[in-house]
Amino acid sequence: MKSFLQILLPLRFLRHLLLLLALFAALFPIAWMASMAFKPMAEWTAASGDLTWLPKAPTLGNFQYIFTGVSDDYPSSTAMEKTAWRPIIASLLVSGIGTLIATIAGTLAAYGFSRFDRGRGLPLVLAQQRLFPPLAVIIPVMIMWAYLDLIDSWWGLALIYGIVTLPFAFWLMLTFLDEVPVELEEAALIEGARPYRVFLRVTLPLVKPALATTLLFVFILNWSDYVLALMLTREQWVTIPVFMNDLNSAQTGQLYGAKAALGLIAIVPPMIVGMLIQKHLVRGLTFGALKQ
Amino acid sequence: MSSIDLIGLGKSFNAVTAVKDLTLSVRDKEFIALLGPSGCGKTTTMNMIAGIETPTTGEIRFNGIDISRIAPNRRNIGFVFQNYAIFTHLSVFENLAFALRVRRLARREIDRRVREIAALMQLSDRLDWPSSRLSVNEMQKLAIGRSAIAEPAIFLLDEPLSNVDAAFRVFMRAELKRIQRTLQQTMVYVTHDQTEAMSLADRIAVLDRGLLQQFDTPAAVYNRPRNTFVARFMGSPAMNLLEGNLVGLNGAMVFEAGAKGRLRLDLGEAERLANAGAKQRILLGIRPEDILLARPDAGEEGLTLPINFIEPIGPRTILHLGDSAAELKVVTGKRVPYRIGEAVKLVMPAERRRYFDPASGLSLDAGGERSGQHGQA
């Protein structure tokens, strides 16, 4: 049977043409940044007139800069004390712990809601949490964090990350748990197994892929955060996106090459993770309203 | 006029051949069944007639005109899907009206014809209902009505009765015939149920693994199967097929079945088999309901086997006979005064006996119908 765009040859050609154009638009910015990450300073400073698409003289100078603070390619005035190592570790650690917090609390709550009809207000409250711009509610959080001495600490940031992504973990695990038939757990319980054992040995193995999907999905969200890290870190626990702000110099202005290099590193984890959980993205993004 | 001609029709999906070299002609206003087990290519064939699939080889003609280049929405055919494919987001009325709306008919005309069809399908009091609320039986009627309203000359139905309950199935069979006669359509009906095909069709096309086995009237397909596949597929229980040897004995041809006994062939049979070039090994076919039971020591000629299993099914009884496995089945309406383990003599009237070549499976009854690819009944 003919497809939406008839199989007549010119139209099939048109479809591929449109797709390639769209693909170009989709990948171009990323490709540009990747190319810029390997360009020497001469090729990306504002002074250079002629911009080239691929680096004429590819170099690792940008990467050298972000990892060591100095670069053969850069003037010495740009030397910085901090390097990107700490922010990378900070991002990994904080995102990881935040993800664990959100997933553990969210999965438990979803289990309680799904199996025991407990916490009936939870879905709504958690969804509502996503309505508000973070900046509108950041002040009391900052005050609270300052009071509890959580500013610029990894556990402080991890905690807020966990809280903020909790709704996603909850909704995602809820839709997955609702799909698991309850008969197996019932059978185990009737045979006398203790409930927590049933949860650990019967339920969790059944939702292993769902758990993995949730962990990865929430991780991307946490890794991508900017505002919260901007507000709640100072020196010690700056994450990657915030650190990119610091890649400036008085003389040369924004160090685009360095930012491109760090940016390139920053987007690789979520892209890989995103590819892995492709199948469930729709479910996560629509709070389970749709499945793929 | 709405005849259908399939000429050398074939369809392959990569390495798999679904339909191979299918040639048959459906006459105007005829009701034919495409019958066969799953995977035999019947649905693929129908999809090709509808235009949902494009043939790999061959031609399809309506009234002699090659329609392979005509888009499915222009072929003016009715199609009823197995799961009905009702537009669940539309009301019953809108479902029925759909074919007319896409042809942009006037509102009053649409209204009149929808009510007409609804009356014919007995759905008049459901017209404003959301179609998802209908029962399965009503959905089926809606599916038929929806296709019938555009008054197509050809109607294709893909196992439409497989989802409805048994009582309704019997009712709908009669209804379908009635509708077909009323609307004067050519109908092609896909089914795997040979009872259904027998009761509905003017002619039956039996398919197996993409190949046409036989295309003939129900009586012919049942009584004069062209090969062992058709013989076994038609009838429930299937036709018995017994291996044996043809030997000459005292000037007559005899069917020799080892310990079970032998049967003398009459002149007519012997002549037919000789003309057909029958070899020594041969398959004897006889329908379970055509076999008569007798005591092993009775005078009539027959084969003797022990009873393996007795299956009473209401007014009739099925006897399974054989040593270890059931080799033969007999269906009888009379009382069965035998027990399991007892040996019984099976009398097989000559006129009900059929013969097949064990190697090719083809029927050796040359004197019977030469029905086959070109469907001349």
Next chain:
Amino acid sequence: MSAGSESPAVAAATAAAGGGRLADALGPRLTRRIGIATTLPTQLLLIFIIAFPTLVTVYISLTAWTPLDGITWVQAYTSWSWFDNYIEIFQDGRLGGAILRTLFIVAVAVTSEFLLGFGLALLFVDKFAFRPIYYSLFLLPMMVVPAVSGYMFLILFQSTGPINQLISFVTGHPFEMVWLTNRTTATIAVIAADVWQWTPMMFLILLAGLIGVPQDQIKAARLLGASWGQILTRISLPRIRAVIVIAIGIRFIEALKLFDVMFIMTKGGPGVATETLSLYIYKRTFGDLEWAYVAAIGLTIVIVMSLAAIATLSAVRRIKARRAAAA
């Protein structure tokens, strides 16, 4: 589900404890305890993040405190000012401007994302060579860290950047627009960045909806004589109405929070040309340090959005009820 061997009293107690799918197997007391235990961590976290901040916000918003005062927030009562902050909200022209600008940018961006996403989804509905590969590649923009995409587009929209180069190439004339210092083009640049990043999400959701349209119904419609356009309008679109609403709704709400990209690309400039609500709040918070006022704004936003959400939900419920009754 269970053997039904409980007494009516036990059954009633189980129902009172909240029932649930495993309640039968466990009995009311255990059900209750486990139910509480599993939802407790989440509820504690929620109380933690809602209770105290709300109190603080309400408290501060009724004062004129700023950190510059030198006192801690606890002593903010010393500059009590009742509802002055709230009155100021309605008189704040710059806030109004920021809200309008936000609505405008979000409307344009989400509409563009919808149209592009839908068009792309239509291209994807039937199979074609390499479809899975195309699909995966189209999802990539969505995975990019928004802050990084902010930098990407900052670089792209430089006056000596590739976008100008591309336009020069296509039009044949040298094109040296300074995107981010011109009000109109800065807005365009910011919208472009958002559209680039989030069209894939629309595409993803709408495609899932389109594919969900039962193939059989499309075939049936075709055989009943419908053209492809008629199938689109009579079968596909009506069926994915709900999906469209969800996609647009979710994207709209997320877009209102716009901050990362805008902060990095323009910081609201030139002037206030691209100053959205979040940026305005940022400036008042960290620039002017007017925390009391910002607290009032924050609370107002929370109340307004919650009311809007409740109104939408009840409207949806009313529509569903009406539809069920009509059947």
